[in-house]
Amino acid sequence: MKILVTAKRVIDSTVRVRVRPDGSGVDTANAKMAMNPFDETAVEQAVRFREAGAASEVLAVTLGDAGSEEVLRTALAFGADRALRVESDNPLEPLAVSRALAALVEREQPDLVLMGKQAIDDDSNQVGQMLAQHLGWGQATFACAIHPEGEELQVTREVDGGRRTVAVRLPAVVTTELDLNQPRYIKLPNIMKAKKKPIDRISLDDLGVDGASRLELLGVEEPPPRAAGERVASVAELVDRLKNDAQVI
Amino acid sequence: MSVLVFAEHDGAGVTEATRRAITAAANLGAPVDVVVTGGEDAAGVADSLAIQGVGRVWLCLGAACADQLAEPVSGQLASLVRDEGYQALVAATSTQSRDLLPRVAAALDVQMLSDVVAIEDAETFVRPIHGGSVLARMRCREPVRVLTVRATRFDRSEAGDPPAVERLEAPTEPGPTRLLEEHGSASDRPELTSARVVVAGGRGVADIGIEALEALADQLGAAIGASRGAVEAGLLPNEAQVGLTAKVVAPQLYIAAGISGAIYHVSGMKDSGVIVAINHDPEAPIFEVADYGLVADLREALPALREALEQS
Numbered sequence: 001m002k003i004l005v006t007a008k009r010v011i012d013s014t015v016r017v018r019v020r021p022d023g024s025g026v027d028t029a030n031a032k033m034a035m036n037p038f039d040e041t042a043v044e045q046a047v048r049f050r051e052a053g054a055a056s057e058v059l060a061v062t063l064g065d066a067g068s069e070e071v072l073r074t075a076l077a078f079g080a081d082r083a084l085r086v087e088s089d090n091p092l093e094p095l096a097v098s099r100a101l102a103a104l105v106e107r108e109q110p111d112l113v114l115m116g117k118q119a120i121d122d123d124s125n126q127v128g129q130m131l132a133q134h135l136g137w138g139q140a141t142f143a144c145a146i147h148p149e150g151e152e153l154q155v156t157r158e159v160d161g162g163r164r165t166v167a168v169r170l171p172a173v174v175t176t177e178l179d180l181n182q183p184r185y186i187k188l189p190n191i192m193k194a195k196k197k198p199i200d201r202i203s204l205d206d207l208g209v210d211g212a213s214r215l216e217l218l219g220v221e222e223p224p225p226r227a228a229g230e231r232v233a234s235v236a237e238l239v240d241r242l243k244n245d246a247q248v249i
Numbered sequence: 250m251s252v253l254v255f256a257e258h259d260g261a262g263v264t265e266a267t268r269r270a271i272t273a274a275a276n277l278g279a280p281v282d283v284v285v286t287g288g289e290d291a292a293g294v295a296d297s298l299a300i301q302g303v304g305r306v307w308l309c310l311g312a313a314c315a316d317q318l319a320e321p322v323s324g325q326l327a328s329l330v331r332d333e334g335y336q337a338l339v340a341a342t343s344t345q346s347r348d349l350l351p352r353v354a355a356a357l358d359v360q361m362l363s364d365v366v367a368i369e370d371a372e373t374f375v376r377p378i379h380g381g382s383v384l385a386r387m388r389c390r391e392p393v394r395v396l397t398v399r400a401t402r403f404d405r406s407e408a409g410d411p412p413a414v415e416r417l418e419a420p421t422e423p424g425p426t427r428l429l430e431e432h433g434s435a436s437d438r439p440e441l442t443s444a445r446v447v448v449a450g451g452r453g454v455a456d457i458g459i460e461a462l463e464a465l466a467d468q469l470g471a472a473i474g475a476s477r478g479a480v481e482a483g484l485l486p487n488e489a490q491v492g493l494t495a496k497v498v499a500p501q502l503y504i505a506a507g508i509s510g511a512i513y514h515v516s517g518m519k520d521s522g523v524i525v526a527i528n529h530d531p532e533a534p535i536f537e538v539a540d541y542g543l544v545a546d547l548r549e550a551l552p553a554l555r556e557a558l559e560q561s
Contacts, residue, residue, distance in 0.1 A: 013493060016512060017379040026383055037494055094351070095360045120494055123378050124363045129319065129351035138425030139319055141348045154429065158488065159344040161440040162433040166318070169425040178494060179487045214360035216388040218373070223384050226519065229540040235553040238525065238543050239561050246523045246540065248446075248502040249469065249558065 001148065001170070002057045004110035005046040006101065007039040007075050009068040010121040023219040026121075035071040038116025042176045044183040045146060046114050047079035054148050057081050059108060063097055065089045069199055076194035077186045084200040088211055094122070096204075096211050098130035103207035105135060110171065112153070117142050117175040128175035138168040141175045250279035250371065253307075253330060255340040255349070260290060262297030266341035266400035266443055273398040274339040275302045275406075276368040282307065283412070284329060286322050286419075288315030301409035311419025317345060320424035323352035329417065330357060330393055337371075337394040343442070346397045354395040361395035362387060366402045380493035380516040400443070401499040401520070434488070441472040441489065446502045449474030449491055449518070453507015453528065454484050457547045462506060465551060468558055474498065474518070476508045492517040507547050510535025527551075 011017055011026075012034040018027045035043070049055035060075035062068050063086040072083035086100050105113065118125035132139035140146075140155035147154045149167070156165045158177050168174070204211045232238045242249045252274045256263045263285075274281045284307040285294045295306045307329060313321040330338055330353070338353060340346035342364050354361035366384070367375040374396065378385050434440075441447065448466040450459070450473070466473050475485035477492055491498055493516040503521035508514060510526070510533055518524070519538055526539035529546050536542040543550060 011379070013380075013513070017382045019383055026379065093360050095355065095358075098355060121379055123380065124361075125347050126351035126354070126361060126363060129348065130355035132320075133323065133352040133355035139348075139352070140426065141319075142344060157344075160442060162431065164428060164432075165430040166426050167429055172425065214389075214391055215362070216390075218386040218388055220378075220383050220385050222382065223377075223519075226524075226538050226540070229524070229536070229538070229542055231536070231542045231544065235543065235545070235550055235557050238541055239554070239557040241541055242502070242523070242525070243561055246502075248523050249561070 001049070001055045001112055002059070002110045003046045003049060003055045004059045004061060004105065004108060004113045005042050005075070005080065006061050006113070006115040007043055007071040008036040008062060008119045009033050009064055009071045010036045010119055013037055013120055019220050019222050023221055025217065025220055033067070033070065035074050036116050036119045037178060038118060038120070038176055040183045041178055041180045042114040042116050043075045043078050043080065044181050045176060048181065049148070050079065050081070059084060059110065061086065061101070061104065063088055063092055063100060072199050073194050074186070076197050077190040078184065082200070083197065084202065086207065087201055087203045090211065092211050093213055093215060094124045094126035094130060095214065096209060097127050098134060100204060100207050100209045101127070101131050102134035103209055104202070105131070112170060113173045115173070115175055117177060128173045132173040135171070138172045139174070140166055140168045140172065142177050143174050144177045144179050146174060146180070250277065250336045251334070252277050252279050252281045252337040252339060253335040254281055254283045255326065255338065255346060256283050256285045256294065256298070257341065257343060257345055258285060258287065258291060258294045258297070260287065261293055263294060264341070264443070265405065266343065268300065268406045269400035269403040270339055270341040270398055271300055271303060271406045273365070273368060273403040274337065277337050277371045277394070279337070279371070280304050284309060284326065286310070286314040286317065286325060288312065295412070295414045299409055299411045301407040303409065303412045305413045305415060307415055307417050309417040309419050311421070313420045313423070316428040318424055318426050318428065319348045319352050320426055321420045323349050323356065324420060325417070326353045327356035335393065337396065339396050339398060341400040342397040350395055350397055357393050357395070359391040359393050359395055360389070362389060363397050365396050365398045381497060381520065382516060399499070438466060439470065439472045441474060441496050442498055444472035444498070444500050446471035446504070447474045447491070447498055447500045447518070447521070448504045448506065449476065449508060450479050450485055450506050451476040451508030452478040452482055452484070453547050454479055455482060456507070457551055459484060461551050465555055468555055476514045477511070478509070505535050505539070506551065508535050509533045510538065
């Protein structure tokens with residue numbers, strides 16, 4: 001089983017995101033960046049399959065500018081065999097990302113595409129499903145457990161109100177939840193080794209994909225802060241306020 | 250313009266979130282039809298769609314749709330949108346719609362919008378990004394607007410006349426995926442992301458035990474939430490976790506018990522209607538977002554709260 005796993009470079013989840021003063025977008029200039037945490041679980045899972053002998057090769061892919069190769073170095077340090085960046089200096093919408101990945105899948109012929117269920121910057125949660133549609137493949141989204149069973153994967157999905165286990169025929173797209181696994185701590189020698197590995201590059205043009213945006217961003221703003229609350233002195237006062245002022249109980 | 254709403258249901262009637270999605274769809278300023286997919290036994294769902302503004306209900310029922318798998322259902326939705334010339338497809342945000350709608354959007358070659366919180370007009374939408382810490386206003390002129398909407402941001406629709414009901418041919422070919430097993434949550438409590446009340450526990454729950462939190466939740470008919478700290482400490486299950494990359498909730502009432510209020514957690518609940526914080530530490534950041542803050546020891550406050558609720 002050959003695995004293609006994707007990783008997006010995003011603002012680190014521990015950083016407070018700031019809006020540019022003119023409201024034209026999010027200020028990413030000096031923000032600390034990291035691999036999208038959902039993608040980290042996907043990369044970890046791909047490497048575990050490789051180590052367990054269930055996968056023959058792990059190809060890590062990102063789409064973005066030269067700086068986004070940082071997450072490919074991380075993926076290589078995790079244990080990915082190869083890394084490839086689809087070059088794009090502008091942010092791409094999920095549909096364009098899915099088209100580029102579909103074209104890449106045609107070239108690379110993986111049996112499984114693994115990716116985080118969503119990126120924590122755009123929060124769209126679309127690319128995996130769109131990719132599966134373009135390829136005519138089955139999908140298993142929000143995976144919290146994945147077991148290869150012959151020509152299928154048995155995937156437990158985290159859904160509202162519980163879990164569903166499905167069998168999906170390969171080739172397939174699987175998107176991951178955070179509790180699929182605990183990504184490893186990368187040791188320094190692996191980081192050093194990863195720095196020496198080559199990273200392949202391919203342009204959107206080479207893939208025959210139009211990266212133009214379909215949507216227009218009119219502006220961004222921080223949500224209005226909550227009006228200052230108040231302290232209540234006792235449980236009795238709390239219940240009174242909830243009942244008579246807020247009227248929620 | 251005409252709009253199609255994808256209905257989620259429990260086999261008998263549509264969900265509360267779907268009723269709100271119908272309101273959202275009506276904001277597009279066009280007639281609204283609804284599509285119901287499922288097994289043959291879901292035909293009765295149409296009866297729950299006597300809702301103001303709903304003109305027609307499509308029933309797409311059959312074995313291939315019974316398990317609500319994305320592959321067959323998305324194919325049906327894409328065909329229906331194409332054949333009937335719908336210019337928008339709307340569903341309430343849920344794991345089902347997030348699994349399904351991007352596939353439909355890809356089939357129609359349109360860029361969809363996830364988790365819309367406001368519809369200003371038929372081409373202007375607001376959606377949260379960066380875990381809700383930023384709101385993005387977007388213009389969408391795609392030939393078909395495909396949207397999931399955050400149901401809690403829209404009103405429940407009013408009752409109306411029974412709609413016209415039409416049957417659609419369901420697919421017959423098996424898809425690449427089959428359902429093996431379903432395990433609902435062990436409890437009878439409401440589902441976390443759509444609950445009217447959430448009682449959430451943090452590390453501070455260690456002092457009182459999970460049972461005290463559960464008792465309060467059951468008294469209020471609430472779902473149970475958890476901070477990352479409470480999950481990491483093994484006090485509450487991961488699926489209860491509220492936060493930036495976990496569950497994002499917006500109930501009418503959110504009670505944070507023993508939660509300090511890290512940005513990660515607050516990102517997942519700050520859109521709640523009323524926030525109550527109970528914490529022994531007067532400096533806890535949770536008090537900055539709380540409408541009502543009570544500085545108290547949970548060991549005393551929770552039993553007292555239960556007693557006061559009992560009497561009120």
